[in-house]
Amino acid sequence: MGFKTVVVHVNSSAETERRVRLAAQIVRMSKGRLVGAAMSGISRLLYADHATTMGVSMAAQCIDEARENARANLRRFETQCQMLDLPSFESRLLDDQAADGLVLQSRYGDLVVLGQVNPDGPVSPLEEETPEYVAMNSARPVLVVPYAGHYEAPFQRVLVAWDGSMEATRAVTAAIPLMEHAARVTLAVFNAGREPDRHGSEPGADMALYLARHGIKVEVSSQVTSIDVGSALLSFAADTDADLLVMGCYGHSRFREIMLGGTSRTVLQSMTLPVLMAH
Known part of the structure:
Protein backbone atom coordinates (compact mmCIF):
# COMPACT_ATOMS: atom_id res chain seq x y z
CA MET A 1 0.00 0.00 0.00
CA GLY A 2 1.36 3.41 -0.86
CA PHE A 3 1.04 6.55 -2.93
CA LYS A 4 1.95 5.35 -6.42
CA THR A 5 0.94 8.64 -8.06
CA VAL A 6 1.37 11.93 -6.23
CA VAL A 7 0.16 15.17 -7.84
CA VAL A 8 1.96 18.32 -6.70
CA HIS A 9 0.87 21.85 -7.54
CA VAL A 10 3.56 23.76 -9.42
CA ASN A 11 3.29 27.55 -9.65
CA SER A 12 5.53 30.60 -9.42
CA SER A 13 5.45 30.88 -5.62
CA ALA A 14 8.65 30.76 -3.61
CA GLU A 15 7.21 27.79 -1.69
CA THR A 16 6.94 25.51 -4.73
CA GLU A 17 10.48 24.16 -4.42
CA ARG A 18 9.93 23.04 -0.81
CA ARG A 19 6.54 21.57 -1.73
CA VAL A 20 8.02 19.59 -4.61
CA MET A 29 8.95 6.03 -0.07
CA SER A 30 6.45 4.10 -2.21
CA LYS A 31 8.53 3.96 -5.42
CA GLY A 32 5.81 5.88 -7.20
CA ARG A 33 5.55 8.66 -9.77
CA LEU A 34 5.47 12.41 -9.17
CA VAL A 35 3.20 14.49 -11.38
CA GLY A 36 3.82 18.23 -11.49
CA ALA A 37 0.58 20.01 -12.37
CA ALA A 38 0.72 23.62 -13.53
CA MET A 39 -2.32 25.58 -14.61
CA SER A 40 -2.30 28.57 -16.92
CA GLY A 41 -4.84 30.17 -14.60
CA ILE A 42 -7.24 30.96 -17.43
CA SER A 43 -10.18 28.66 -17.94
CA ARG A 44 -11.98 28.27 -21.24
CA LEU A 45 -14.93 30.27 -19.86
CA LEU A 46 -12.70 33.10 -18.68
CA TYR A 47 -10.92 33.12 -22.04
CA ALA A 48 -14.24 33.47 -23.83
CA ASP A 49 -15.17 36.38 -21.56
CA HIS A 50 -11.82 38.09 -22.20
CA ALA A 51 -12.27 37.61 -25.94
CA THR A 52 -15.58 39.45 -25.73
CA THR A 53 -14.37 42.39 -23.65
CA MET A 54 -10.77 42.73 -24.86
CA GLY A 55 -10.84 41.51 -28.42
CA VAL A 56 -9.70 38.16 -29.75
CA PHE A 77 9.94 21.48 -11.61
CA GLU A 78 11.65 19.11 -14.05
CA THR A 79 15.07 20.54 -13.24
CA GLN A 80 14.44 20.07 -9.53
CA CYS A 81 13.30 16.46 -10.03
CA GLN A 82 16.47 15.75 -11.99
CA MET A 83 18.59 17.31 -9.26
CA LEU A 84 16.77 15.15 -6.71
CA ASP A 85 17.57 12.12 -8.89
CA LEU A 86 13.88 11.18 -8.92
CA PRO A 87 13.45 8.22 -11.27
CA SER A 88 9.81 8.75 -12.25
CA PHE A 89 8.12 12.10 -12.84
CA GLU A 90 6.09 13.97 -15.44
CA SER A 91 4.68 17.44 -16.14
CA ARG A 92 1.10 18.37 -16.93
CA GLN A 97 -7.68 27.89 -12.74
CA ALA A 98 -5.47 26.25 -10.13
CA ALA A 99 -8.16 24.90 -7.82
CA ASP A 100 -10.27 23.39 -10.60
CA GLY A 101 -7.23 21.91 -12.30
CA LEU A 102 -6.06 20.24 -9.10
CA VAL A 103 -9.52 18.82 -8.42
CA LEU A 104 -9.50 17.32 -11.90
CA GLN A 105 -6.02 15.86 -11.51
CA SER A 106 -6.91 14.38 -8.11
CA ARG A 107 -8.95 11.74 -9.93
CA TYR A 108 -5.79 10.32 -11.46
CA GLY A 109 -3.56 10.20 -8.40
CA ASP A 110 -3.42 8.88 -4.85
CA LEU A 111 -2.51 12.14 -3.12
CA VAL A 112 -2.53 15.86 -3.97
CA VAL A 113 0.19 18.06 -2.46
CA LEU A 114 -0.50 21.79 -2.40
CA GLY A 115 0.40 24.85 -0.36
CA GLN A 116 -1.24 26.94 2.29
CA VAL A 117 -2.18 30.33 0.88
CA ASN A 118 0.43 32.93 1.79
CA PRO A 119 -1.49 36.20 2.35
CA ASP A 120 1.70 38.17 1.66
CA GLY A 121 2.78 36.14 -1.36
CA PRO A 122 3.10 37.73 -4.82
CA VAL A 123 1.31 34.87 -6.63
CA SER A 124 -1.58 35.84 -8.89
CA PRO A 125 -5.03 34.91 -7.53
CA LEU A 126 -5.54 32.74 -10.62
CA GLU A 127 -2.49 30.68 -9.62
CA GLU A 128 -3.56 30.16 -6.02
CA GLU A 129 -4.72 26.66 -5.23
CA THR A 130 -7.36 27.57 -2.61
CA PRO A 131 -6.72 24.55 -0.32
CA GLU A 132 -10.19 24.58 1.19
CA TYR A 133 -11.83 24.25 -2.24
CA VAL A 134 -9.49 21.45 -3.31
CA ALA A 135 -9.86 19.60 0.02
CA MET A 136 -13.65 19.77 -0.18
CA ASN A 137 -13.89 18.67 -3.81
CA SER A 138 -10.88 16.42 -4.34
CA ALA A 139 -11.40 12.77 -5.18
CA ARG A 140 -8.28 12.00 -3.11
CA PRO A 141 -6.75 13.17 0.16
CA VAL A 142 -4.77 16.39 0.09
CA LEU A 143 -1.56 17.25 1.90
CA VAL A 144 -1.43 20.98 2.63
CA VAL A 145 2.08 22.31 3.25
CA PRO A 146 2.54 25.54 5.30
CA TYR A 147 4.08 28.48 3.49
CA ALA A 148 6.62 28.86 6.30
CA GLY A 149 8.99 26.23 7.68
CA HIS A 150 10.92 23.21 6.43
CA TYR A 151 9.46 19.70 6.40
CA GLU A 152 10.77 16.23 5.65
CA ALA A 153 9.27 12.81 4.93
CA PRO A 154 9.00 10.16 6.21
CA PHE A 155 7.12 11.87 9.03
CA ALA A 168 -11.89 11.60 9.89
CA THR A 169 -12.16 7.92 8.96
CA ARG A 170 -11.27 8.70 5.35
CA ALA A 171 -8.32 10.83 6.43
CA VAL A 172 -6.97 8.15 8.77
CA THR A 173 -7.29 5.45 6.11
CA ALA A 174 -5.57 7.65 3.53
CA ALA A 175 -2.69 8.38 5.90
CA ILE A 176 -1.82 4.74 6.60
CA PRO A 177 1.10 4.68 4.11
CA LEU A 178 2.63 7.63 5.98
CA MET A 179 1.88 6.34 9.48
CA GLU A 180 3.54 3.02 8.67
CA HIS A 181 6.88 4.85 8.62
CA ALA A 182 6.28 6.91 11.77
CA ALA A 183 8.07 6.34 15.05
CA ARG A 184 5.07 7.63 16.99
CA VAL A 185 1.38 8.02 16.19
CA THR A 186 -0.91 9.81 18.63
CA LEU A 187 -4.68 9.57 18.28
CA ALA A 188 -6.19 12.66 19.92
CA VAL A 189 -9.84 12.69 20.96
CA PHE A 190 -11.21 16.05 22.06
CA ASN A 191 -14.26 16.40 24.34
CA ALA A 192 -15.41 12.84 23.73
CA GLY A 193 -17.91 13.05 26.59
CA ARG A 194 -20.02 15.47 24.58
CA GLU A 195 -20.72 12.83 21.90
CA PRO A 196 -20.73 9.43 23.65
CA ASP A 197 -22.74 7.74 20.90
CA ARG A 198 -19.99 8.49 18.38
CA HIS A 199 -17.05 7.43 20.55
CA GLY A 200 -18.32 4.57 22.75
CA SER A 201 -17.13 3.68 26.21
CA GLU A 202 -13.44 3.85 25.28
CA PRO A 203 -12.94 6.80 22.91
CA GLY A 204 -10.35 6.07 20.25
CA ALA A 205 -9.90 2.41 21.20
CA ASP A 206 -11.63 0.99 18.11
CA MET A 207 -9.61 3.12 15.70
CA ALA A 208 -6.38 2.33 17.56
CA LEU A 209 -7.16 -1.38 17.17
CA TYR A 210 -7.87 -0.89 13.47
CA LEU A 211 -4.51 0.80 12.96
CA ALA A 212 -2.73 -1.83 15.06
CA ARG A 213 -3.85 -4.45 12.53
CA HIS A 214 -1.89 -2.45 9.97
CA GLY A 215 1.19 -2.69 12.15
CA ILE A 216 0.88 0.87 13.43
CA LYS A 217 1.45 1.46 17.13
CA VAL A 218 -0.91 4.14 18.43
CA GLU A 219 -1.17 6.09 21.66
CA VAL A 220 -4.67 7.38 22.44
CA SER A 221 -4.83 10.75 24.15
CA SER A 222 -8.16 12.00 25.48
CA GLN A 223 -8.27 15.79 25.66
CA VAL A 224 -10.78 18.19 27.19
CA THR A 225 -10.75 21.78 26.06
CA SER A 226 -12.90 24.86 26.49
CA ILE A 227 -11.35 26.71 23.54
CA ASP A 228 -12.10 25.97 19.90
CA VAL A 229 -10.89 22.56 18.83
CA GLY A 230 -8.82 23.88 15.92
CA SER A 231 -6.68 26.02 18.21
CA ALA A 232 -6.47 23.25 20.81
CA LEU A 233 -5.40 20.80 18.12
CA LEU A 234 -2.58 23.02 16.85
CA SER A 235 -1.46 23.67 20.42
CA PHE A 236 -1.39 19.93 21.14
CA ALA A 237 0.57 19.36 17.93
CA ALA A 238 3.19 21.82 19.15
CA ASP A 239 3.28 20.24 22.62
CA THR A 240 3.86 16.76 21.16
CA ASP A 241 6.33 18.01 18.52
CA ALA A 242 4.20 16.46 15.78
CA ASP A 243 5.46 16.80 12.21
CA LEU A 244 2.20 15.73 10.48
CA LEU A 245 -1.45 16.31 11.36
CA VAL A 246 -4.16 14.01 9.99
CA MET A 247 -7.77 15.17 10.11
CA GLY A 248 -11.09 15.25 8.32
CA CYS A 249 -12.11 18.37 6.42
CA TYR A 250 -15.57 19.61 7.34
CA GLY A 251 -17.91 21.97 5.59
CA HIS A 252 -20.00 22.31 2.46
CA SER A 253 -19.89 24.24 -0.76
CA ARG A 254 -22.43 26.46 -2.43
CA PHE A 255 -21.43 27.23 -5.98
CA ARG A 256 -17.78 28.37 -5.59
CA GLU A 257 -18.16 29.49 -1.99
CA ILE A 258 -16.79 27.12 0.63
CA MET A 259 -18.32 27.15 4.10
CA LEU A 260 -15.71 25.41 6.23
CA GLY A 261 -16.30 24.10 9.71
CA GLY A 262 -14.58 26.05 12.46
CA THR A 263 -11.86 23.46 13.13
CA SER A 264 -10.91 23.08 9.46
CA ARG A 265 -10.88 26.83 8.92
CA THR A 266 -8.66 27.49 11.96
CA VAL A 267 -6.17 24.80 10.99
CA LEU A 268 -5.88 25.94 7.35
CA GLN A 269 -5.36 29.55 8.42
CA SER A 270 -2.94 28.96 11.31
CA MET A 271 -1.27 25.63 10.52
CA THR A 272 2.31 25.18 11.69
CA LEU A 273 2.89 21.69 10.23
CA PRO A 274 1.78 19.76 7.13
CA VAL A 275 -1.84 18.62 7.31
CA LEU A 276 -3.32 15.64 5.50
CA MET A 277 -7.04 16.19 4.97
CA ALA A 278 -9.91 14.23 3.47
CA HIS A 279 -13.57 15.14 3.08
Whole structure:
Protein backbone atom coordinates (compact mmCIF):
# COMPACT_ATOMS: atom_id res chain seq x y z
CA MET A 1 0.00 0.00 0.00
CA GLY A 2 1.36 3.41 -0.86
CA PHE A 3 1.04 6.55 -2.93
CA LYS A 4 1.95 5.35 -6.42
CA THR A 5 0.94 8.64 -8.06
CA VAL A 6 1.37 11.93 -6.23
CA VAL A 7 0.16 15.17 -7.84
CA VAL A 8 1.96 18.32 -6.70
CA HIS A 9 0.87 21.85 -7.54
CA VAL A 10 3.56 23.76 -9.42
CA ASN A 11 3.29 27.55 -9.65
CA SER A 12 5.53 30.60 -9.42
CA SER A 13 5.45 30.88 -5.62
CA ALA A 14 8.65 30.76 -3.61
CA GLU A 15 7.21 27.79 -1.69
CA THR A 16 6.94 25.51 -4.73
CA GLU A 17 10.48 24.16 -4.42
CA ARG A 18 9.93 23.04 -0.81
CA ARG A 19 6.54 21.57 -1.73
CA VAL A 20 8.02 19.59 -4.61
CA ARG A 21 10.86 18.33 -2.42
CA LEU A 22 8.44 17.00 0.19
CA ALA A 23 6.23 15.39 -2.47
CA ALA A 24 9.31 13.76 -4.02
CA GLN A 25 10.27 12.28 -0.66
CA ILE A 26 6.80 10.77 -0.30
CA VAL A 27 6.95 9.34 -3.82
CA ARG A 28 10.36 7.81 -3.13
CA MET A 29 8.95 6.03 -0.07
CA SER A 30 6.45 4.10 -2.21
CA LYS A 31 8.53 3.96 -5.42
CA GLY A 32 5.81 5.88 -7.20
CA ARG A 33 5.55 8.66 -9.77
CA LEU A 34 5.47 12.41 -9.17
CA VAL A 35 3.20 14.49 -11.38
CA GLY A 36 3.82 18.23 -11.49
CA ALA A 37 0.58 20.01 -12.37
CA ALA A 38 0.72 23.62 -13.53
CA MET A 39 -2.32 25.58 -14.61
CA SER A 40 -2.30 28.57 -16.92
CA GLY A 41 -4.84 30.17 -14.60
CA ILE A 42 -7.24 30.96 -17.43
CA SER A 43 -10.18 28.66 -17.94
CA ARG A 44 -11.98 28.27 -21.24
CA LEU A 45 -14.93 30.27 -19.86
CA LEU A 46 -12.70 33.10 -18.68
CA TYR A 47 -10.92 33.12 -22.04
CA ALA A 48 -14.24 33.47 -23.83
CA ASP A 49 -15.17 36.38 -21.56
CA HIS A 50 -11.82 38.09 -22.20
CA ALA A 51 -12.27 37.61 -25.94
CA THR A 52 -15.58 39.45 -25.73
CA THR A 53 -14.37 42.39 -23.65
CA MET A 54 -10.77 42.73 -24.86
CA GLY A 55 -10.84 41.51 -28.42
CA VAL A 56 -9.70 38.16 -29.75
CA SER A 57 -6.07 39.10 -30.48
CA MET A 58 -5.45 40.65 -27.07
CA ALA A 59 -7.13 37.70 -25.30
CA ALA A 60 -4.97 35.29 -27.30
CA GLN A 61 -1.86 37.19 -26.22
CA CYS A 62 -2.92 37.00 -22.55
CA ILE A 63 -3.45 33.26 -22.63
CA ASP A 64 -0.18 32.70 -24.51
CA GLU A 65 1.65 34.58 -21.77
CA ALA A 66 -0.16 32.60 -19.07
CA ARG A 67 0.74 29.32 -20.76
CA GLU A 68 4.37 30.32 -21.08
CA ASN A 69 4.47 31.21 -17.40
CA ALA A 70 3.08 27.75 -16.55
CA ARG A 71 5.62 26.10 -18.89
CA ALA A 72 8.44 27.99 -17.17
CA ASN A 73 7.21 26.74 -13.80
CA LEU A 74 7.16 23.17 -15.12
CA ARG A 75 10.69 23.51 -16.50
CA ARG A 76 11.87 24.47 -13.01
CA PHE A 77 9.94 21.48 -11.61
CA GLU A 78 11.65 19.11 -14.05
CA THR A 79 15.07 20.54 -13.24
CA GLN A 80 14.44 20.07 -9.53
CA CYS A 81 13.30 16.46 -10.03
CA GLN A 82 16.47 15.75 -11.99
CA MET A 83 18.59 17.31 -9.26
CA LEU A 84 16.77 15.15 -6.71
CA ASP A 85 17.57 12.12 -8.89
CA LEU A 86 13.88 11.18 -8.92
CA PRO A 87 13.45 8.22 -11.27
CA SER A 88 9.81 8.75 -12.25
CA PHE A 89 8.12 12.10 -12.84
CA GLU A 90 6.09 13.97 -15.44
CA SER A 91 4.68 17.44 -16.14
CA ARG A 92 1.10 18.37 -16.93
CA LEU A 93 -0.12 21.75 -18.12
CA LEU A 94 -3.82 22.58 -17.97
CA ASP A 95 -5.76 25.58 -19.20
CA ASP A 96 -7.73 26.08 -16.03
CA GLN A 97 -7.68 27.89 -12.74
CA ALA A 98 -5.47 26.25 -10.13
CA ALA A 99 -8.16 24.90 -7.82
CA ASP A 100 -10.27 23.39 -10.60
CA GLY A 101 -7.23 21.91 -12.30
CA LEU A 102 -6.06 20.24 -9.10
CA VAL A 103 -9.52 18.82 -8.42
CA LEU A 104 -9.50 17.32 -11.90
CA GLN A 105 -6.02 15.86 -11.51
CA SER A 106 -6.91 14.38 -8.11
CA ARG A 107 -8.95 11.74 -9.93
CA TYR A 108 -5.79 10.32 -11.46
CA GLY A 109 -3.56 10.20 -8.40
CA ASP A 110 -3.42 8.88 -4.85
CA LEU A 111 -2.51 12.14 -3.12
CA VAL A 112 -2.53 15.86 -3.97
CA VAL A 113 0.19 18.06 -2.46
CA LEU A 114 -0.50 21.79 -2.40
CA GLY A 115 0.40 24.85 -0.36
CA GLN A 116 -1.24 26.94 2.29
CA VAL A 117 -2.18 30.33 0.88
CA ASN A 118 0.43 32.93 1.79
CA PRO A 119 -1.49 36.20 2.35
CA ASP A 120 1.70 38.17 1.66
CA GLY A 121 2.78 36.14 -1.36
CA PRO A 122 3.10 37.73 -4.82
CA VAL A 123 1.31 34.87 -6.63
CA SER A 124 -1.58 35.84 -8.89
CA PRO A 125 -5.03 34.91 -7.53
CA LEU A 126 -5.54 32.74 -10.62
CA GLU A 127 -2.49 30.68 -9.62
CA GLU A 128 -3.56 30.16 -6.02
CA GLU A 129 -4.72 26.66 -5.23
CA THR A 130 -7.36 27.57 -2.61
CA PRO A 131 -6.72 24.55 -0.32
CA GLU A 132 -10.19 24.58 1.19
CA TYR A 133 -11.83 24.25 -2.24
CA VAL A 134 -9.49 21.45 -3.31
CA ALA A 135 -9.86 19.60 0.02
CA MET A 136 -13.65 19.77 -0.18
CA ASN A 137 -13.89 18.67 -3.81
CA SER A 138 -10.88 16.42 -4.34
CA ALA A 139 -11.40 12.77 -5.18
CA ARG A 140 -8.28 12.00 -3.11
CA PRO A 141 -6.75 13.17 0.16
CA VAL A 142 -4.77 16.39 0.09
CA LEU A 143 -1.56 17.25 1.90
CA VAL A 144 -1.43 20.98 2.63
CA VAL A 145 2.08 22.31 3.25
CA PRO A 146 2.54 25.54 5.30
CA TYR A 147 4.08 28.48 3.49
CA ALA A 148 6.62 28.86 6.30
CA GLY A 149 8.99 26.23 7.68
CA HIS A 150 10.92 23.21 6.43
CA TYR A 151 9.46 19.70 6.40
CA GLU A 152 10.77 16.23 5.65
CA ALA A 153 9.27 12.81 4.93
CA PRO A 154 9.00 10.16 6.21
CA PHE A 155 7.12 11.87 9.03
CA GLN A 156 8.21 10.61 12.44
CA ARG A 157 5.58 11.99 14.83
CA VAL A 158 2.03 11.87 13.48
CA LEU A 159 -0.94 13.41 15.27
CA VAL A 160 -4.39 12.14 14.27
CA ALA A 161 -7.47 14.20 15.11
CA TRP A 162 -10.12 11.56 15.74
CA ASP A 163 -13.81 12.38 16.25
CA GLY A 164 -15.46 9.24 14.90
CA SER A 165 -16.75 10.98 11.77
CA MET A 166 -16.79 9.74 8.18
CA GLU A 167 -14.38 12.51 7.16
CA ALA A 168 -11.89 11.60 9.89
CA THR A 169 -12.16 7.92 8.96
CA ARG A 170 -11.27 8.70 5.35
CA ALA A 171 -8.32 10.83 6.43
CA VAL A 172 -6.97 8.15 8.77
CA THR A 173 -7.29 5.45 6.11
CA ALA A 174 -5.57 7.65 3.53
CA ALA A 175 -2.69 8.38 5.90
CA ILE A 176 -1.82 4.74 6.60
CA PRO A 177 1.10 4.68 4.11
CA LEU A 178 2.63 7.63 5.98
CA MET A 179 1.88 6.34 9.48
CA GLU A 180 3.54 3.02 8.67
CA HIS A 181 6.88 4.85 8.62
CA ALA A 182 6.28 6.91 11.77
CA ALA A 183 8.07 6.34 15.05
CA ARG A 184 5.07 7.63 16.99
CA VAL A 185 1.38 8.02 16.19
CA THR A 186 -0.91 9.81 18.63
CA LEU A 187 -4.68 9.57 18.28
CA ALA A 188 -6.19 12.66 19.92
CA VAL A 189 -9.84 12.69 20.96
CA PHE A 190 -11.21 16.05 22.06
CA ASN A 191 -14.26 16.40 24.34
CA ALA A 192 -15.41 12.84 23.73
CA GLY A 193 -17.91 13.05 26.59
CA ARG A 194 -20.02 15.47 24.58
CA GLU A 195 -20.72 12.83 21.90
CA PRO A 196 -20.73 9.43 23.65
CA ASP A 197 -22.74 7.74 20.90
CA ARG A 198 -19.99 8.49 18.38
CA HIS A 199 -17.05 7.43 20.55
CA GLY A 200 -18.32 4.57 22.75
CA SER A 201 -17.13 3.68 26.21
CA GLU A 202 -13.44 3.85 25.28
CA PRO A 203 -12.94 6.80 22.91
CA GLY A 204 -10.35 6.07 20.25
CA ALA A 205 -9.90 2.41 21.20
CA ASP A 206 -11.63 0.99 18.11
CA MET A 207 -9.61 3.12 15.70
CA ALA A 208 -6.38 2.33 17.56
CA LEU A 209 -7.16 -1.38 17.17
CA TYR A 210 -7.87 -0.89 13.47
CA LEU A 211 -4.51 0.80 12.96
CA ALA A 212 -2.73 -1.83 15.06
CA ARG A 213 -3.85 -4.45 12.53
CA HIS A 214 -1.89 -2.45 9.97
CA GLY A 215 1.19 -2.69 12.15
CA ILE A 216 0.88 0.87 13.43
CA LYS A 217 1.45 1.46 17.13
CA VAL A 218 -0.91 4.14 18.43
CA GLU A 219 -1.17 6.09 21.66
CA VAL A 220 -4.67 7.38 22.44
CA SER A 221 -4.83 10.75 24.15
CA SER A 222 -8.16 12.00 25.48
CA GLN A 223 -8.27 15.79 25.66
CA VAL A 224 -10.78 18.19 27.19
CA THR A 225 -10.75 21.78 26.06
CA SER A 226 -12.90 24.86 26.49
CA ILE A 227 -11.35 26.71 23.54
CA ASP A 228 -12.10 25.97 19.90
CA VAL A 229 -10.89 22.56 18.83
CA GLY A 230 -8.82 23.88 15.92
CA SER A 231 -6.68 26.02 18.21
CA ALA A 232 -6.47 23.25 20.81
CA LEU A 233 -5.40 20.80 18.12
CA LEU A 234 -2.58 23.02 16.85
CA SER A 235 -1.46 23.67 20.42
CA PHE A 236 -1.39 19.93 21.14
CA ALA A 237 0.57 19.36 17.93
CA ALA A 238 3.19 21.82 19.15
CA ASP A 239 3.28 20.24 22.62
CA THR A 240 3.86 16.76 21.16
CA ASP A 241 6.33 18.01 18.52
CA ALA A 242 4.20 16.46 15.78
CA ASP A 243 5.46 16.80 12.21
CA LEU A 244 2.20 15.73 10.48
CA LEU A 245 -1.45 16.31 11.36
CA VAL A 246 -4.16 14.01 9.99
CA MET A 247 -7.77 15.17 10.11
CA GLY A 248 -11.09 15.25 8.32
CA CYS A 249 -12.11 18.37 6.42
CA TYR A 250 -15.57 19.61 7.34
CA GLY A 251 -17.91 21.97 5.59
CA HIS A 252 -20.00 22.31 2.46
CA SER A 253 -19.89 24.24 -0.76
CA ARG A 254 -22.43 26.46 -2.43
CA PHE A 255 -21.43 27.23 -5.98
CA ARG A 256 -17.78 28.37 -5.59
CA GLU A 257 -18.16 29.49 -1.99
CA ILE A 258 -16.79 27.12 0.63
CA MET A 259 -18.32 27.15 4.10
CA LEU A 260 -15.71 25.41 6.23
CA GLY A 261 -16.30 24.10 9.71
CA GLY A 262 -14.58 26.05 12.46
CA THR A 263 -11.86 23.46 13.13
CA SER A 264 -10.91 23.08 9.46
CA ARG A 265 -10.88 26.83 8.92
CA THR A 266 -8.66 27.49 11.96
CA VAL A 267 -6.17 24.80 10.99
CA LEU A 268 -5.88 25.94 7.35
CA GLN A 269 -5.36 29.55 8.42
CA SER A 270 -2.94 28.96 11.31
CA MET A 271 -1.27 25.63 10.52
CA THR A 272 2.31 25.18 11.69
CA LEU A 273 2.89 21.69 10.23
CA PRO A 274 1.78 19.76 7.13
CA VAL A 275 -1.84 18.62 7.31
CA LEU A 276 -3.32 15.64 5.50
CA MET A 277 -7.04 16.19 4.97
CA ALA A 278 -9.91 14.23 3.47
CA HIS A 279 -13.57 15.14 3.08
